Amino acid sequence: MARTDAGIKTRRLTVPILDEDLASLEIGTVVYLDGVIITGREGVYKRVIEDGEEIPGDVTARSNVSFHCSPAASIDEQGNYSVGAVTATASFRFAKSLPDWFAKTDCRVIIGKGGMSPKHYRDIFVPAKAVYFTTVGYGTGALLGRGIKSVEDVFWLDELGIAQAMWVLNVENFGPLLVESDLKGNSLFEQNNKEINANIDRLYEDLKPPSLSRYGETDNKRDELI
Amino acid sequence: MIAIERVEKAAYDIMVKAGIEIPQDYEQGIRAMQTHEKGDLSYFVLEAMLENYDAAREDRRPMCADTGLPRYxxxxxxxxxxxxxxxxxxxALRLATARATQDIPLRPNRVHPINRQDNNNNVGINAPEIDFSFEPDADWIDITTVHKGGLFGTDYRMLFPGDGIDGIKRFFLDVMIAFGKRGLACQPAIVGIGLGGSKDTCMVLGKQAACLRTVGDKNPDPEIAALEAELKEMGNSIGMGAMGFVGSSMVVDCHIEVGYTHTGGMPMSVHSFCLSSRRATARVHNDGRIEFRPDPAWFTPYMRRNTVAWQELMPA
Known part of the structure; x- marks a missing residue:
């Protein structure tokens, strides 16, 4: 008999998310958001961090939540935005940009795919008093799309294109998201990986190694590759 | 003569269908996996995905915003x-891609690899890919579109005959574990494996096995079908489930395609389709009628032919 998800806690939070809300979040809790969130990925980080451009408008005052994503959106001839779905992209690639991003924006929550390494939480997130929410299944684009009430602004659309532009989204009951890291730097993925790693040697014990090896940074199956 | 306008319509309609409606065989596969899932978080992820399929169908919006690399x-x-x-x-197929990208909308994912130029319509140099195959004694064309994420879950390795089935199992586990952690491969997915051929054939066969065969389908060769079942079982006993959480939901189904290869080698490729496995097929008949089909039926007996002339295999 399969278990159910009945034991999983759910919280609904308003953005900007308050310090006391952040402090009380436990890893593995399901979260839904109301308020304004900002998207950003390679193109936005390059503009803001590498090129030193200012973030337009007052968006950083309205939101302390950044989303590693880009929407499935189009713009009609009248300039109206149609957002169908939103799905996160893998966050580990943006680790090098985050210290400057946190410093420039007062961002306290990163939403994305797959979380960051434990070292990134320790060295970057904990000092910035920031936490990480992961999207669920990574394909819940329709549910997240439902949570978008309106597009408040789009910046650098001409320069970066639809997928890379900075979208300012007004959201309601936006989720599900899972709390992956807390303010102490605890990680849900790390906790799960420890349990899974205990089983890995058993999987390989009867299989002889291949005749030609490969160069690589790691051959330890307990290691993560991010 | 098939009117070109019907070809464009079919190509456009399946782009919409693939983006919004999860294939029935895949949804049933996920529901079946969920009944065996004992990990709380992995179970919760599958539940959220099933809700997401419903939301996409009800709202007529894409189930996943990462359009992947839409192709035909x-x-x-x-x-x-x-x-x-x-x-x-x-x-017609390139036009349908651009039109569907604007209308659905799909995320314009296709960019130049170096200067990152985005035409905002999923069309560009060598994009979308259009692969062809042929079928004897038929006057229709089948068009299938696949929207598959492209960043994680695929790998290639040259193994050797002496590595045997152990080598195949090891490499399969390597890929499942490497990309399964944190769910980078968006599992549980249909896993396709290419064995043999030349390097490029090996990659193509594995990709097509993942994306163009339905859940429950078996390779007609009993020996290969047995290996498909064994690898599926192996993937689901790693201890890892949806999103890399503790659980068992990794492989919805495993499909293997083989090709005759170099006498000294045994190349292998592994491909993980998505948790939002987006695929749709339409047949355009000679009279212009468009018929949606749940199974791409790409690997026909003719497609897998293993003799000089196809007719030699036909019953007398």
Whole structure:
């Protein structure tokens, strides 16, 4: 008999998310958001961090939540935005940009795919008093799309294109998201990986190694590759 | 003669269908996996995904915003004649891609690899890919579109005959574990494996096995079908489930395709389709009728033929 998800806690939070809300979040809790969130990925980080451009408008005052994503959106001839779905992209690639991003924006929550390494939480997130929410299944684009009430602004659309532009989204009951890291730097993925790693040697014990090896940074199956 | 306007309509309609409606065989596969899932978080992820499929269908919005690399597979009957020929067909498919990207909307994912130029329509140099195959004694064309994420879950390795089945199992586990952690491969997915051929054939066979065969389908060779079942079971006993959480939901189904290869080698490729496995097929009949089909039926007996002349295999 399969278990159910009945034991999983759910919280609904308003953005900007308050310090006391952040402090009380436990890893593995399901979260839904109301308020304004900002998207950003390679193109936005390059503009803001590498090129030193200012973030337009007052968006950083309205939101302390950044989303590693880009929407499935189009713009009609009248300039109206149609957002169908939103799905996160893998966050580990943006680790090098985050210290400057946190410093420039007062961002306290990163939403994305797959979380960051434990070292990134320790060295970057904990000092910035920031936490990480992961999207669920990574394909819940329709549910997240439902949570978008309106597009408040789009910046650098001409320069970066639809997928890379900075979208300012007004959201309601936006989720599900899972709390992956807390303010102490605890990680849900790390906790799960420890349990899974205990089983890995058993999987390989009867299989002889291949005749030609490969160069690589790691051959330890307990290691993560991010 | 198949009117080119019907080809464009079919190509557009399946783009919409693939983006919004999860294939039935895949949804049933996920529901079946969920009944065996004992990990709380992995179970919760599957539940959220099932809700997401419903939301996409109800709202007519894409189930996943990462359009992946939308592309086409065309199977042309040997007797099929298309208005304007295959050049017109390719134009129609590129046009349908651009139109569907704007209308659905799909995320314009296709960019130049170096300067990152985005035409905002999923069309560009060598994009979308259009692969062709042929079928004897038919006057229809089947068009399938696949929207598959492209960043994680695929790998290639040259193994050698002496590595045997152990080598295949090890490499399979390597890929499942490497990309399964944190769910980078968006599992549980249909896993396709290419064995043999030349390097490029090996990659193509594995990709097509993942994206163009339905959940529950078995390779007609009993020995390969047994290996498919064994690898599926192995993937689901790693201890890892959806999103890399503790659980068992990794492989919805495993499909293997083989090709004759170099006598000294045994190349292998592994491909993980998505948790939002987006695929749709339409048949355009000679009279212009468009018929949606739940199974791309890409790997026909003719496609897997293993003799000089196809007719030698036909019953007398």
């Amino acid at each position: 597979y065309v199977k042309a009957g040997n007797e099929a004649r298309i208005e304007g020929g295959f050049i017109a067909l390719e134009t």
